[in-house]
Amino acid sequence: MTGSPFTVRAMQATDLPVCLSFTQAVKWPHRDIDWQLHYETGNGSVITGENDDIVGCILWWDYDNCATVGLVVVPDHMQGQGLGRRLMNTVMSQAGDRTLMLVATEAGKRLYEQCGFSVTDNVTQVQGTLTGLPMKPDVPDVISSMKQDDIQDVFSFDALAYQCDRSKLLGSFFPLAQGVVARDGDALTGFAFLRTSGRGQTIGPVVAASEDVAEALILTLLENVEGFVRFDLTGCAEGVKTWLMDAGLQQVDYVCVMQKGEKSQCDGSRKVFALASQAFG
Ligand SMILES: CC(C)(COP(=O)(O)OP(=O)(O)OC[C@H]1O[C@@H](n2cnc3c(N)ncnc32)[C@H](O)[C@@H]1OP(=O)(O)O)[C@@H](O)C(=O)NCCC(=O)NCCS
Numbered sequence: 001m002t003g004s005p006f007t008v009r010a011m012q013a014t015d016l017p018v019c020l021s022f023t024q025a026v027k028w029p030h031r032d033i034d035w036q037l038h039y040e041t042g043n044g045s046v047i048t049g050e051n052d053d054i055v056g057c058i059l060w061w062d063y064d065n066c067a068t069v070g071l072v073v074v075p076d077h078m079q080g081q082g083l084g085r086r087l088m089n090t091v092m093s094q095a096g097d098r099t100l101m102l103v104a105t106e107a108g109k110r111l112y113e114q115c116g117f118s119v120t121d122n123v124t125q126v127q128g129t130l131t132g133l134p135m136k137p138d139v140p141d142v143i144s145s146m147k148q149d150d151i152q153d154v155f156s157f158d159a160l161a162y163q164c165d166r167s168k169l170l171g172s173f174f175p176l177a178q179g180v181v182a183r184d185g186d187a188l189t190g191f192a193f194l195r196t197s198g199r200g201q202t203i204g205p206v207v208a209a210s211e212d213v214a215e216a217l218i219l220t221l222l223e224n225v226e227g228f229v230r231f232d233l234t235g236c237a238e239g240v241k242t243w244l245m246d247a248g249l250q251q252v253d254y255v256c257v258m259q260k261g262e263k264s265q266c267d268g269s270r271k272v273f274a275l276a277s278q279a280f281g
Contacts, residue, residue: 006083008090011044011057019046019057022073029198029230030071037197038071038279041172045090047074047083058087061280063164066099066263070279072108084108088115092260099261103232103278109256117258123275124241124254127199127230131248133222137212139182141189143220146179153188154181161207161270162281163263169280170205180220182213192217193276200228206274211239214273218244232275240273 011019016035023030030038042059049055056074060067069091074083088111092100103123104112146154151174155167170193173179177195181188190208194201203221208214218240222229229249233241234257245251255278275281 005050006047006055006086008045008047008086011039011046011059013039015044015046015054015057018054019044019071019073022057022075023071025075026073031198034197034277037172037176038277041169041280043094044071045087045094047087049078056083056087058091059279060091060095060100061169062095062098063162063166063169063281064098066101066164066261067095068279068281069100069102070277072102084111085114088112097261099259099263101257101259101263101281103255103275103281104258105255109258112258115260117260119256120259121235121257122254123235123257123278124233124237125230125252125278126233126241126244126249127228127252128249129227130222130225130229134215134219134243134247136219137215139210139212139216141182141184141213141216143180143182143216146174146181146191146193150179150181150188150191154179154191157188157191157270158205158207161266161272163266166276166281169276173276178221178224180217182208182217189213190217190270192221192274194221194224197277198230200230201225202230202232202277204232204274205272205276205280206231206237206240207270207272209270211237211273214240214271215243218274232278234272234275236271237273
């Protein structure tokens with residue numbers, strides 16, 4: 001009896017061009033810089049076949065008690081042979097008892113259900129080029145550029161909203177993205193990042209105490225955006241979505257968030273309005 005010709009191994013930097021070609025083939029907008037960032041901050045695996053050719057990839061991001069899974073791709077001609085399942089089994093075993101979250105495409109939903117995930121939220125992808133700046137919200141909070149001194153407050157604020165420790169991820173955004181914070185007196189009331197990615201620029205994560213503060217943060221970042229901008233808005237960002245669409249952006253996708261395991265919820269005093277990316281959460 002012969003064994004499986006497929007082997008799962010850790011992803012290496014030299015694998016990124018092949019992984020990028022997989023996401024390009026399914027028409028995802030990632031560029032090499034996006035793959036680099038996701039690779040450097042995550043735990044990647046690839047599955048190889050005969051001749052050591054890569055025939056699938058997956059990554060997960062460790063946020064202490066929870067983790068997100070993303071960039072799961074098996075190229076078209078290799079699908080339906082159990083490779084996606086093997087990649088998911090690898091991640092589920094590496095992640096141990098962490099609660100797992102992912103944003104599921106229609107193609108992946110059945111596989112994730114079979115792996116024990118169920119739908120908990122949705123994400124709306126809103127993007128395009130603004131026809132004008134959206135309306136300025138009326139908030140007393142002061143918006144300013146994120147500085148080194150803000151970082152610990154940002155980590156704590158995010159941990160309360162997200163209910164996981166994303167400090168490693170956010171720390172890696174700090175030098176390469178433009179960050180803004182909102183404060184009411186000394187108290188942090190929100191933060192957001194803008195970075196170059198995909199077809200242009202992405203604003204996210206956006207985490208704030210209220211919709212108005214989220215909009216004030218976004219507006220400050222949009223003042224520096226020229227051309228294409230993308231948001232992955234969570235289920236609590238309906239108002240923000242309408243506000244952005246009134247300024248010319250379009251909804252291009254609506255996908256579900258799936259989760260395996262329990263996760264505590266924030267009391268609502270801080271909310272995640274936009275994801276860092278669909279893979280990062
Ligand atoms: C999702 C994806 C990774 C699945 O990979 P795969 O290697 O084909 O999956 P598997 O062969 O391990 O199949 C696992 C299960 O999912 C089911 N499945 C896989 N693709 C499916 C599809 N397109 N429609 C319905 N069910 C599907 C299989 O039937 C299988 O169930 P079974 O064991 O009861 O037969 C692959 O379809 C893919 O890369 N799609 C494009 C990119 C994408 O959308 N990725 C998901 C991102 S969240």
